[in-house]
Amino acid sequence: xxxxxxxxxxxxxxxxxxxxxxxxxxxxxxxxxxxxxxxxxxxxxxxxxxxxxxxxxxxxxxxxxxxxxxxxxxxxxxxxxxxxxxxxxxxxxxxxxxxxxxxxxxxxxxxxxxxxxxxxxxxxxxxxxxxxxxxxxxxxxxxxxxxxxxxxxxxxxxxxxxxxxxxxxxxxxxxxxxxxxxxxxxxxxxxxxxxxxxxxxxxxxxxxxxxxxxxxxx
Amino acid sequence: xxxxxxxxxxxxxxxxxxxxxxxxxxxxxxxxxxxxxxxxxxxxxxxxxxxxxxxxxxxxxxxxxxxxxxxxxxxxxxxxxxxxxxxxxxxxxxxxxxxxxxxxxxxxxxxxxxxxxxxxxxxxxxxxxxxxxxxxxxxxxxxxxxxxxxxxxxxxxxxxxxxxxxxxxxxxxxxxxxxxxxxxxxxxxxxxxxxxxxxxxxxxxxxxxxxxxxxxxxx
Numbered sequence: 001x002x003x004x005x006x007x008x009x010x011x012x013x014x015x016x017x018x019x020x021x022x023x024x025x026x027x028x029x030x031x032x033x034x035x036x037x038x039x040x041x042x043x044x045x046x047x048x049x050x051x052x053x054x055x056x057x058x059x060x061x062x063x064x065x066x067x068x069x070x071x072x073x074x075x076x077x078x079x080x081x082x083x084x085x086x087x088x089x090x091x092x093x094x095x096x097x098x099x100x101x102x103x104x105x106x107x108x109x110x111x112x113x114x115x116x117x118x119x120x121x122x123x124x125x126x127x128x129x130x131x132x133x134x135x136x137x138x139x140x141x142x143x144x145x146x147x148x149x150x151x152x153x154x155x156x157x158x159x160x161x162x163x164x165x166x167x168x169x170x171x172x173x174x175x176x177x178x179x180x181x182x183x184x185x186x187x188x189x190x191x192x193x194x195x196x197x198x199x200x201x202x203x204x205x206x207x208x209x210x211x212x213x214x215x216x217x218x
Numbered sequence: 219x220x221x222x223x224x225x226x227x228x229x230x231x232x233x234x235x236x237x238x239x240x241x242x243x244x245x246x247x248x249x250x251x252x253x254x255x256x257x258x259x260x261x262x263x264x265x266x267x268x269x270x271x272x273x274x275x276x277x278x279x280x281x282x283x284x285x286x287x288x289x290x291x292x293x294x295x296x297x298x299x300x301x302x303x304x305x306x307x308x309x310x311x312x313x314x315x316x317x318x319x320x321x322x323x324x325x326x327x328x329x330x331x332x333x334x335x336x337x338x339x340x341x342x343x344x345x346x347x348x349x350x351x352x353x354x355x356x357x358x359x360x361x362x363x364x365x366x367x368x369x370x371x372x373x374x375x376x377x378x379x380x381x382x383x384x385x386x387x388x389x390x391x392x393x394x395x396x397x398x399x400x401x402x403x404x405x406x407x408x409x410x411x412x413x414x415x416x417x418x419x420x421x422x423x424x425x426x427x428x429x430x431x432x433x434x435x436x437x
Contacts, residue, residue: 003329017295017310018280021288028291031308032298037261038260043253045373050252051242060347072381092337096385113226113370115270121337125252125275127240131286134231140372140425141227148233159422162259164226167404167428168340168387201236212222
């Protein structure tokens with residue numbers, strides 16, 4: 001039994017505490033500020049970091065570089081944490097990175113069945129579906145069914161490898177480079193790399209598919 | 219613990235619902251919830267493993283009906299109370315603030331960039347050599363601890379193959395309960411889907427977990 005599992009845990013059953021999360025969180029922030037435990041300006045800075053600095057464009061740069069630079073790809077295979085840090089992406093929830101590479105006959109899919117482990121340093125904050133029971137329960141059992149809900153159908157003979165992030169390793173999927181992109185530079189290639197393609201619930205876009213996407217969706 | 223968080227292979231949650239152009243936050247309170255959780259963690263009185271255990275200790279019906287940021291806030295309330303930073307009356311009944319535990323550190327705005335950049339590496343050296351090498355056949359233990367563990371239920375008592383020795387890391391089953399970091403080797407262990415899901419296994423599917431050494435026995 002947990003050392004900490006004392007009676008207080010059972011006092012928290014009053015669901016009305018959490019019926020209005022806006023009010024609950026505001027009350028908590030007010031209390032902790034009054035007690036000198038937190039600095040509201042630090043919260044602003046954290047939010048700003050994940051709204052403007054740390055997001056999936058980071059990971060897209062890593063993938064694009066791996067597509068064009070064989071030496072970088074090799075480094076990413078051997079020591080993903082260092083290779084990714086060389087592009088300036090490191091820190092919280094990216095301390096121990098691993099890159100996994102899709103191939104014509106093998107597709108990789110990342111999940112955290114136990115909580116919401118996700119490579120923040122390269123993908124930013126996880127989307128709601130990644131943290132929700134539907135994805136966490138089914139990704140390990142019915143990945144093709146899950147992929148279909150993202151509009152992805154793989155050839156029948158493609159092997160699927162699901163990585164359940166049960167420890168502190170954080171996985172970045174390197175999707176396959178789309179056909180017909182030989183003449184694109186790294187920046188143009190990065191625009192083809194979607195967040196979902198780096199989780200494994202999507203594929204990198206073709207230049208034609210990118211052109212059809214509304215600006216806001218990129 | 220066999221808690222509501224251990225979701226691999228459960229059924230009945232319906233389709234995954236990806237949201238087109240999903241915003242980073244659904245409402246301002248989620249922003250504050252993120253910042254509060256990280257700020258309170260930065261006080262340095264509990265570790266990520268204890269936080270995870272607080273989340274998975276939420277009663278199952280509440281856990282499964284809560285959004286993830288609500289799960290974080292419910293767990294944060296429990297951690298603040300457990301560590302003496304706030305009383306139940308302060309948290310929920312609007313009682314006047316009492317002194318309570320003083321934090322080791324308070325995260326200020328100017329320190330945020332540095333704290334996020336440092337993160338919290340949890341690799342630690344161990345004296346012993348790894349017990350298993352790549353290619354080794356192993357069986358995961360079939361245990362049901364009441365405390366924290368990172369061996370999911372669907373992967374207990376299953377035979378798989380060690381693919382990679384990933385390094386040595388803090389052992390969460392101990393660290394979540396204040397029993398020390400007690401680092402162990404961690405291995406990526408791969409299972410054929412049939413070993414886990416039997417006759418309903420999808421063809422061509424393999425699943426891997428990252429397992430601490432004490433989760434594994436030689437076959």
